[in-house]
Amino acid sequence: MKIGMRTAFSFLAVILVVLAFSISSIVLLQYGKNIDLKIANNFGPVVNAIKDFEYTIEETSRICKDLSIQADENRKNHLHKIINRVYPKQKLTVIGLCQEPGLAEIKKKVISADKKFESAKYLLLEFLQLIDSTGAYNNPEMMQKAQELRNQVEKENLAIKVILDETSLEAISVFNKLTAQKFASYRMLSYLLLVMIVVIAVVGMLSILLTNLTIIKPIKELNKILNEVGEGKIVAIENQINRNDEIGDMISSAQRVVRGFKAKELVANAIGKGDYEIRVPLLSKKDRLGRAISEMRDNLKRSKIIEEENIKSLEAYTIRLEKKNKELDQFAYITSHDLKSPLRGINNLSAWIEEDLGEHLSEESAGYFKLLRGRVHRMEDLINSILSYSRAGKTIENQEKTNTQDLVYAILEKTEMKANTRVLIDECLPEITANKRDLIAVFSVFISNAIRHNKSPEPILNITFKNRGGYIEFCIADNGPGIEPEFHDKIFTIFQTLERRDDIENIGAGLAIAKKIVEDYDGKIWIESHPGMGSRFYFTWPSYIAIP
Amino acid sequence: MSDKLVNILLVEDDEVDVMNVKRAFKKNNITNPLFICNNGVEALQFLRGESEIPLIEIPKIILLDINMPKMGGIEFLGEIRKDEHLKNMSVFIMTTSNEDKDKVDAYNLNVAGYILKPLSMERFIEAVSTLNNYWKLCEFPEN
Known part of the structure; x- marks a missing residue:
């Protein structure tokens, strides 16, 4: 029976009782x-x-x-x-x-x-x-x-x-x-009045009890569940309540709401996991949430397609880039070879002319020939540097555990230096993962620079390191002339030298090559230096990790 | 030590380089007969007697450039190592290429030496002189 009817009946009954008593x-x-x-x-x-x-x-x-x-x-x-x-x-x-x-x-x-x-x-x-x-x-x-x-x-x-x-x-x-x-x-x-008071009191209490049992309790339960739904926790209403009154209607409406949310939750979870083909159940034409989820799914699907296309085009781009890089290497190799041949021809021909002229060659002309050949040599060096620079980088092959201590000593043995040069090397330089040739190239640049440019009467070369967790920071310090801060970036660029090439035969490729290798190993390279205070070159390199 | 001078084949495309070798031979008083081919194809034809230049005796020593038109030095080496009659020739690479790959490829094909062409004339003459001493020292089978 509907609550409205029931309320009407009880009201009528009370009125009848009161009326009877009054009459x-x-x-x-x-x-x-x-x-x-x-x-x-x-x-x-x-x-x-x-x-x-x-x-x-x-x-x-x-x-x-x-x-x-x-x-x-x-x-x-x-x-x-x-x-x-x-x-x-x-x-x-x-x-x-x-x-x-x-x-x-x-x-x-x-x-x-x-x-x-x-x-x-x-x-x-x-x-x-x-x-x-x-x-x-x-x-x-x-x-x-x-x-x-x-x-x-x-x-x-x-x-x-x-x-x-x-x-x-x-x-x-x-x-x-x-x-x-x-x-x-x-x-x-x-x-009669006494009986009426008692009857009304009893009926009132009974109706309060009945209301509590049949109306307030289910409403409270429903309220609890709807509160949880409101907080975002979607739980199904389990109790199957067979009531055909307004509370029954309300519970079944709430069940529909919860079921609708539950269905949406499942769909949203599936979409979240990447199923963009799932059908979004629409409760009615007015289901705006359903339409919003459906639109979201379509947008995600579109973005996924776009993303896949992007990845594909990125992959294609990467492949093209790798191809271009190879072509560039090949180009540098062939060019430098082809450039070297005529250069040697010039060199030889000038030498033969000089030889054939013999005593007829004026002293001035002999000087010109010397300069000519000097320039030719410099050009060869430049070509060789381009070649080295184009080839420099991380070599994928032969990546192995490398003892930097041994490596640095091996380089120092081959390096010419003044007898009074003091070489201070941190004991137990660490082991790192590297291709030995790459690492030798890097250390050689720093060591040779530190010695070659050092004009101090008592040259000092100091190699230290710090473990930075995951990577090692090496420092190669000297007590040389130092470099002005405004040139700190320039020195790492290829063919940038700070001195006239005629004074010190210096191509200016070493630091650029070192930088290229270090950065290829995801490292960093930088300098701390001031004129008259020596230079400290730093670079970082990944620590040793077990190679599978 | 045999007085008989072995024939030498120079495979080189650069005219100045050819002159360079000739000049270095002259400087070092090397009188061995010197044949010249401009690329691998020509050299193969010459060695197989298919060329206009008559082949009296197969040269014992080849001075080989790597970068040449038509057929490069490494390819040429591969060809002669496959050839029953030519496979035991001493081949010295004389090149400008300082590439590891070229060096590895060359030694894989059993070259006797890998010489980088120096830029200066003097050093090249020295190198040729050393070579001359080396092959003078070596004994080669008759025919």
């Missing part, structure tokens, strides 16, 4: 009031009227007694008046008041009293006739007769008085009975 209260009150009215309108007057009636009858006895002693015209008239006018009027009043059904007995008694008075009335009239006759008071016989009549009247009246006393008592008892009924109805009313 019964009104009925009871009316009943009491009616009894009050009866008492006021009928019973009070009845008792008084009976008393008046009794008094009037007693009055006749008294007047009769007085008249039996002496004649009195006034009393005689008064008696007439009672018999003819007062008594019938009072009789009618009493009987009129006794029309209520509860007073039927009294009415009967009053009528029987009246019947008795009819005979008394005849006796009275006979008495009056007797004393009206002339000289009656003086006639003892007549007086005797009057006295007898008076006695009979008194007797009758006494009997009537007994009846009327009884009647009056009975009326009072009826009155008391009515009053008792009135109080009983009021008591009934108070009981």
Whole structure:
């Protein structure tokens, strides 16, 4: 049953109960009031009227007694008046008041009293006739007769008085009975009120209990679940609640919401894991979340395709780049070879000309020939440097554990240096992973530079290292002339020399080659130096790692 | 020591280099007969008697350049090592190529030596003189 209906029914029931109680209260009150009215309108007057009636009858006895002693015209008239006018009027009043059904007995008694008075009335009239006759008071016989009549009247009246006393008592008892009924109805009313209060209280408590059990509890459970959903934790509502009221509808709506979310969660997870073909279930045409997820999936799919294309084009680009690099190497190799041949030709031809001319050659011309050949040699060096530079880099083959200590000593053995050169090398230089030739090329550049450019009377060469975790930082320091900071970047560029080539035969490729190799090994190369303070060249190299 | 002078074949495309060798021979008073071919193809034709120059005796020694048109030195070496009649010739590479690959390839084909052409005339003469002494010292089988 729907809650609305149920609420309406309970409301109606309460209204009915209240109405019933109200109506019964009104009925009871009316009943009491009616009894009050009866008492006021009928019973009070009845008792008084009976008393008046009794008094009037007693009055006749008294007047009769007085008249039996002496004649009195006034009393005689008064008696007439009672018999003819007062008594019938009072009789009618009493009987009129006794029309209520509860007073039927009294009415009967009053009528029987009246019947008795009819005979008394005849006796009275006979008495009056007797004393009206002339000289009656003086006639003892007549007086005797009057006295007898008076006695009979008194007797009758006494009997009537007994009846009327009884009647009056009975009326009072009826009155008391009515009053008792009135109080009983009021008591009934108070009981009724008490019962009503108890009934309403019980019904109220029952309805609160019932509401708690059937409405508030499921709503609370539902609320808890929806709160969890609100916090993002999607849990299915397990309890299968079979209810066909609004709460049942609400729970099934909530279940639909949760199921919808659950389905979306599954789909979103699948999309997150890369399944872009999954169908997004749309709950209805108005399912905006579903449409948003579907759009997201399409966007991801598109970006994935674009990404794959990018990777492909990047791979193609890398392959092309590698090919170009190889071509460039090949180009450098062939070019330098082809350049060297004519150069040697020039050199030879000039030598032969010089030889053939022999003594005919002027001293000046001989000098020119010397310069010519010097330039030719420099050109050969330049070509060789280009060749070395183009070939320099990380050699993939023969990557092995290399002891730098041994390697540095081997280089130093082959290096010419002044006898007083002090070479200070950190004990236990580390082992690193390298192609030996690459590492020799790098160290050779630094060592030969440090010695060749050092014009100090007591040259010092110092090689140290620091373990930087994952890579080693080498430092090759000298006490040479030092280099101005503005040239620190320039010296690593190929063919950049800081001195005239004619003064020191220096091509300016060594540091560029070293830089190329070091950077190919993902290392860094830099210098710290100031004029007059020597130079410290640094480079980093990966530490030794076990080669599988 | 035999007085008989062995024939020498120079395979070289550069005219100045040929002159250079001739001049160096002259300086060192090397009188061995010197045949000249400009590339590998020509040299093979000459050695197989297919050339215009009549082949009286197969040269015992070849001075071989590497970078040449038509057929390079390494390719030529490969050809003669496969040839039953030519495979035991002494071959000296004389080249400008300082490439490891060329050196490895050459020694794999059993060259007697690998000489880098120096730039200066004097040093080349010295080198040729050493060579001359070397092959004077060596005994070669008759035919």
